[in-house]
Amino acid sequence: MQENQLYRKVYAYLNSLPSVEDSDFANLLSSSKSTEISLVLDENQTIIDQFLGARVHWKTENCERNGTKSLVMKIRKNDKRRILVPYLQHIHQTFDEIEQKRKEVRLFVNAENEPQRNGRWRSTPFTHPATMETIVMDADLKTRIKSDLENFLKSRQYYHRLGRVWKRSYLLYGSAGTGKSTFIAAMAKFLSYDIYEINLHKLQNDADLKYLLLQTTKKSILVIEDLDRYLDEKSTALSLSGILNFMDGIFSCCGEERLMVFTMNSKDTVGACALRPGRIDVHINFPLCDFTAFKVLANSHLGLKDHKLFQQVEDIFQTGAVLSPAEICEIMISNRGSPSRALKTVITALQGNLASRVGRRLSGSGPGPEDELDGPGKEGQNGIHPMKEIKNLYGLLRARSSRKASIDKFDIDPIERDNSGSTHTHE
Numbered sequence: 001m002q003e004n005q006l007y008r009k010v011y012a013y014l015n016s017l018p019s020v021e022d023s024d025f026a027n028l029l030s031s032s033k034s035t036e037i038s039l040v041l042d043e044n045q046t047i048i049d050q051f052l053g054a055r056v057h058w059k060t061e062n063c064e065r066n067g068t069k070s071l072v073m074k075i076r077k078n079d080k081r082r083i084l085v086p087y088l089q090h091i092h093q094t095f096d097e098i099e100q101k102r103k104e105v106r107l108f109v110n111a112e113n114e115p116q117r118n119g120r121w122r123s124t125p126f127t128h129p130a131t132m133e134t135i136v137m138d139a140d141l142k143t144r145i146k147s148d149l150e151n152f153l154k155s156r157q158y159y160h161r162l163g164r165v166w167k168r169s170y171l172l173y174g175s176a177g178t179g180k181s182t183f184i185a186a187m188a189k190f191l192s193y194d195i196y197e198i199n200l201h202k203l204q205n206d207a208d209l210k211y212l213l214l215q216t217t218k219k220s221i222l223v224i225e226d227l228d229r230y231l232d233e234k235s236t237a238l239s240l241s242g243i244l245n246f247m248d249g250i251f252s253c254c255g256e257e258r259l260m261v262f263t264m265n266s267k268d269t270v271g272a273c274a275l276r277p278g279r280i281d282v283h284i285n286f287p288l289c290d291f292t293a294f295k296v297l298a299n300s301h302l303g304l305k306d307h308k309l310f311q312q313v314e315d316i317f318q319t320g321a322v323l324s325p326a327e328i329c330e331i332m333i334s335n336r337g338s339p340s341r342a343l344k345t346v347i348t349a350l351q352g353n354l355a356s357r358v359g360r361r362l363s364g365s366g367p368g369p370e371d372e373l374d375g376p377g378k379e380g381q382n383g384i385h386p387m388k389e390i391k392n393l394y395g396l397l398r399a400r401s402s403r404k405a406s407i408d409k410f411d412i413d414p415i416e417r418d419n420s421g422s423t424h425t426h427e
């Protein structure tokens with residue numbers, strides 16, 4: 001016998017109501033996730049719901065004659081006309097939300113084109129532990145991105161009214177190890193969306209990419225990592241227009257209600273047309289670690305809210321020394337048994353970075369990483385002349401190396417969060 005979808009939806013909806021917990025006859029069931037316990041209504045139970053000021057009575061009934069189960073709804077006559085349709089719509093919507101939360105997030109990757117295989121995607125449960133909470137980024141920016149994603153989820157009607165496909169695309173850009181991939185994992189968790197990660201190297205031509213796209217489902221995030229490399233190197237069998245069409249062409253419309261996320265290390269090497277609005281809606285910069293982000297990492301990785309060495313770390317950050325969050329995380333994880341040693345190792349690594357930057361500048365061996373100081377004759381990033389800046393940096397290096405790092409005690413004081421990071425988002 002075919003399952004009645006409306007019964008299934010209403011039943012799931014009723015079991016999600018807080019009033020089920022107050023019922024004398026609710027059953028405890030363990031759900032598909034081993035740690036979760038859910039409450040479900042017993043047979044012949046009545047449950048009361050409130051909607052738009054009306055009371056709705058539901059009763060679970062079991063027909064002994066043919067063994068079928070039913071749900072009987074009672075509403076006052078006066079309320080019926082007013083609330084029935086919106087109430088049923090509300091049930092549908094709530095059910096979709098319940099299903100979405102319950103859904104196991106999966107990661108799909110495209111495989112080589114093997115004719116004997118049925119379809120090109122291979123999938124596995126996506127169990128990455130990153131969440132929006134574990135991502136270290138400017139707090140303001142994080143809030144804005146979360147509300148952008150939440151608004152997207154609720155915007156079906158809005159997009160349709162505008163005649164636009166219900167999709168949104170994000171560019172995450174920044175140096176290696178700044179958290180772009182981790183952020184995608186957090187987005188998928190936040191939305192309960194599957195991830196489809198596309199490796200363009202495995203595709204043979206533009207049509208192949210379109211075919212892959214047709215095999216994706218809605219409520220998903222399509223990801224192309226290192227887009228700049230693909231656009232720049234001409235390293236794939238795809239044409240530039242094939243990739244650009246994938247981003248916003250007619251095929252990108254199939255299976256709406258989804259995000260496209262592209263990552264790259266720098267926007268500088270990519271032509272403006274690839275990044276124009278419409279093709280990519282939101283650009284998010286992932287910066288290297290600054291002192292504010294360092295403090296957040298020290299708190300989460302080492303349990304430190306403050307430490308005497310923090311001042312030294314701050315000083316060296318102010319000279320322009322840089323490390324990626326990934327590098328700092330790694331140092332902290334390896335030295336988590338000794339916070340002081342972890343901080344000293346961070347300081348040494350920052351000094352090493354500073355020394356190599358100064359060395360590169362003095363030897364004139366060209367620009368370093370993208371955040372490098374400006375070229376000779378120009379002002380540096382702090383508005384200081386480069387030669388003067390080098391002198392300052394050397395002074396600081398000497399002073400730091402002669403300073404005895406001897407602190408083993410730390411205070412646990414709350415530190416006010418400085419939200420003036422350099423991250424930004426724009427549309």
Ligand SMILES: Nc1ncnc2c1ncn2[C@@H]1O[C@H](COP(=O)(O)OP(=O)(O)OP(=O)(O)O)[C@@H](O)[C@H]1O
Nearest residue numbers: 134135136175176177178179180181182325326329
């Ligand atoms: N902003 C961040 N917040 C929390 N963890 C971070 C952050 N940045 C980096 N990490 C940590 O560093 C590691 C590497 O980060 P991730 O792979 O996300 O960087 P990426 O920017 O995608 O690098 P790449 O450009 O090389 O792919 C991860 O294990 C992650 O835990």
